[in-house]
Amino acid sequence: DAGVTQSPTHLIKTRGQQVTLRCSPKSGHDTVSWYQQALGQGPQFIFQYYEEEERQRGNFPDRFSGHQFPNYSSELNVNALLLGDSALYLCASSSSGSTDTQYFGPGTRLTVL
Amino acid sequence: RKEVEQDPGPFNVPEGATVAFNCTYSNSASQSFFWYRQDCRKEPKLLMSVYSSGNEDGRFTAQLNRASQYISLLIRDSKLSDSATYLCVVTLGGSYIPTFGRGTSLIVHP
Numbered sequence: 351d352a353g354v355t356q357s358p359t360h361l362i363k364t365r366g367q368q369v370t371l372r373c374s375p376k377s378g379h380d381t382v383s384w385y386q387q388a389l390g391q392g393p394q395f396i397f398q399y400y401e402e403e404e405r406q407r408g409n410f411p412d413r414f415s416g417h418q419f420p421n422y423s424s425e426l427n428v429n430a431l432l433l434g435d436s437a438l439y440l441c442a443s444s445s446s447g448s449t450d451t452q453y454f455g456p457g458t459r460l461t462v463l
Numbered sequence: 464r465k466e467v468e469q470d471p472g473p474f475n476v477p478e479g480a481t482v483a484f485n486c487t488y489s490n491s492a493s494q495s496f497f498w499y500r501q502d503c504r505k506e507p508k509l510l511m512s513v514y515s516s517g518n519e520d521g522r523f524t525a526q527l528n529r530a531s532q533y534i535s536l537l538i539r540d541s542k543l544s545d546s547a548t549y550l551c552v553v554t555l556g557g558s559y560i561p562t563f564g565r566g567t568s569l570i571v572h573p
Contacts, residue, residue, distance in 0.1 A: 383559075385563075390471075390565065391565050391566075392467075392469075392550050392563030392564050392565045392566050393507065393550075393563045394563070395560050395561060395562070395563075398559050398560075405559060406558070406559040406560050408560060440506060440507070450495060450497075450512075450554075451509060451512075452509065452561075453509075454506035454507050454508065455506060456505070456506050457506055
């Protein structure tokens with residue numbers, strides 16, 4: 351049973367560029383949440399997708415956008431990258447539109463130079 | 464005041480010791496509480512949910528104190544493999560937005 355997978359594992363970009371991160375949820379899960387984790391901090395909720403729609407959003411600017419596909423996989427897009435966007439981006443999946451009992455993927459480590 | 468606060472530590476304890484962490488939350492409407500474990504440069508993994516009646520899983524005990532708005536995690540007979548960062552998570556009732564604390568670092572030494 352495949353767990354949550356994310357790609358790529360590492361990414362280096364420069365300021366102003368755009369990036370797309372990808373996530374496949376655990377089998378049987380239909381809800382995907384994205385988090386940003388800066389060094390030494392806990393994960394911060396970006397948004398959650400359920401039934402291909404953004405269900406909830408944390409305190410992140412519009413530069414952060416996402417999408418969920420019919421197979422429940424999801425993408426996180428970040429435009430106009432800033433140095434402060436350097437972080438570990440975690441995807442978590444759960445079932446039935448809940449954030450209880452979330453399973454996290456290994457994350458994508460984004461470095462913005 | 465931050466929504467969820469944890470002492471970052473590190474807590475440095477010998478094998479076999481008992482250690483406890485607290486996590487305070489500011490919103491009295493919070494309804495769901497969890498502890499996650501995160502190893503260095505890895506993803507968080509759910510350790511246990513925290514119920515009003517408290518719950519125990521082997522050497523781990525979690526408690527909720529709604530009156531004082533904190534949750535706790537007690538680890539008995541610490542093992543070297545317990546070394547990790549422990550994150551508490553709080554979710555408001557009716558919200559799907561979980562708020563993580565910054566985590567408490569535990570180092571168990573021989």
